[in-house]
Amino acid sequence: MWLSPHWDAERHLSHPPGPDEVRELFKAEPEAKGMLLVTPNDYGTCGDIQAIAEVCHEFGKPLIVDEAWGAHLPFHPDLPPWGMDADADVVVTSVHKSGAAVEQSSVFHLQGDLVDPNVLKAREDLLATTSPTSLVYATLDGWLRHMVQHGKELLTATLALAHSTRAAINDLTGLRVMGEAEFLGEELAKSPDPLKMVIDVSALDISGYQATDWLREHQRVTLGLSDHRRVVAQFTHADDHRTAGILLDALSALVKAADDFETPPPVDLPSSDELQLETVMLPRDAFFAEVEQVDADQAVGRISAEMVTPYPPGAPAVLPGEVITKEVVDYVRSGLNAGMELPDPADSELKSFRVVARKP
Numbered sequence: 001m002w003l004s005p006h007w008d009a010e011r012h013l014s015h016p017p018g019p020d021e022v023r024e025l026f027k028a029e030p031e032a033k034g035m036l037l038v039t040p041n042d043y044g045t046c047g048d049i050q051a052i053a054e055v056c057h058e059f060g061k062p063l064i065v066d067e068a069w070g071a072h073l074p075f076h077p078d079l080p081p082w083g084m085d086a087d088a089d090v091v092v093t094s095v096h097k098s099g100a101a102v103e104q105s106s107v108f109h110l111q112g113d114l115v116d117p118n119v120l121k122a123r124e125d126l127l128a129t130t131s132p133t134s135l136v137y138a139t140l141d142g143w144l145r146h147m148v149q150h151g152k153e154l155l156t157a158t159l160a161l162a163h164s165t166r167a168a169i170n171d172l173t174g175l176r177v178m179g180e181a182e183f184l185g186e187e188l189a190k191s192p193d194p195l196k197m198v199i200d201v202s203a204l205d206i207s208g209y210q211a212t213d214w215l216r217e218h219q220r221v222t223l224g225l226s227d228h229r230r231v232v233a234q235f236t237h238a239d240d241h242r243t244a245g246i247l248l249d250a251l252s253a254l255v256k257a258a259d260d261f262e263t264p265p266p267v268d269l270p271s272s273d274e275l276q277l278e279t280v281m282l283p284r285d286a287f288f289a290e291v292e293q294v295d296a297d298q299a300v301g302r303i304s305a306e307m308v309t310p311y312p313p314g315a316p317a318v319l320p321g322e323v324i325t326k327e328v329v330d331y332v333r334s335g336l337n338a339g340m341e342l343p344d345p346a347d348s349e350l351k352s353f354r355v356v357a358r359k360p
């Protein structure tokens with residue numbers, strides 16, 4: 001079962017859920033085996049892992065944290081706490097994302113006695129390659145040594161750099177770096193990753209998709225994430241004044257060029273309720289069911305047999321087993337037209353959808 005994230009309707013942005021919702025769900029679903037929490041999310045907003053771990057442990061359930069974006073968190077006290085320090089049972093981290101190992105360097109950490117190490121090892125064995133590259137191990141070891149020896153000093157410099165760059169971006173007309181004021185609150189996030197620059201470009205009357213395309217084509221600057229109104233840049237321990245300067249120069253050029261951009265195609269953004277699709281089949285059953293490919297208008301009311309995920313940030317809009325609605329079809333099709341990346345669906349043009357042959 002899914003736990004809804006905290007939803008900021010004004011900014012159309014979600015944050016990790018809080019401990020009260022976790023408690024309610026465990027009460028309602030006592031059969032649940034544990035909890036999987038994604039924090040930080042792709043926008044760098046973090047949930048209250050400690051409080052959620054306490055709730056999970058009250059019910060004797062393990063907390064697994066998808067900390068793909070948190071490889072740097074253990075190495076500086078001014079960063080949000082990482083899962084192992086906040087009593088999670090398992091933490092999975094992509095060291096290639098905000099750390100410095102080569103791609104595919106994802107690792108997991110385990111503590112406590114709620115997850116049997118032999119079971120975890122057996123699961124890992126099922127999924128892992130039998131031909132790992134020594135580059136992965138070498139760069140993981142190198143990164144760990146580097147961070148243990150110099151991480152705090154390097155990240156102190158990065159935090160200062162991120163702080164001054166944030167102020168400089170805010171001085172550019174039409175750009176605003178989102179931060180604590182927008183992200184934090186009882187119904188929002190617990191803490192922000194200060195190394196993420198979530199830059200709102202909507203005052204330039206352009207979309208985040210247009211901004212990233214233009215920055216890549218004209219400034220040779222590639223950003224990690226864009227959506228209908230924002231772009232996100234990530235600072236790491238490897239950044240310095242030179243790289244921050246490249247970002248600032250590119251953004252200044254964007255501000256000047258934006259006047260000549262065409263009006264961005266509108267994205268039909270659904271409300272948070274409209275994003276909650278009804279699950280009528282287990283995702284696995286729907287994925288392996290007999291399927292057919294139907295035109296987009298015929299897909300409304302049918303059970304999806306595929307994921308439809310705007311990526312990044314990679315939170316699925318539709319999952320196998322969910323009933324497709326008009327609102328979500330309009331959302332992903334208008335998003336695609338506006339520049340959203342949707343890598344999953346069988347029909348990459350979204351003229352048709354892969355649905356379970358049996359009607360609900």
Ligand SMILES: Cc1ncc(COP(=O)(O)O)c(C=O)c1O
Pocket residue numbers: 038041042066068069093094104105106313314
């Ligand atoms: C939140 C989150 N979890 C997991 C992953 C997958 O990580 P990896 O590419 O290391 O397998 C991603 C990738 O973008 C992610 O954003």
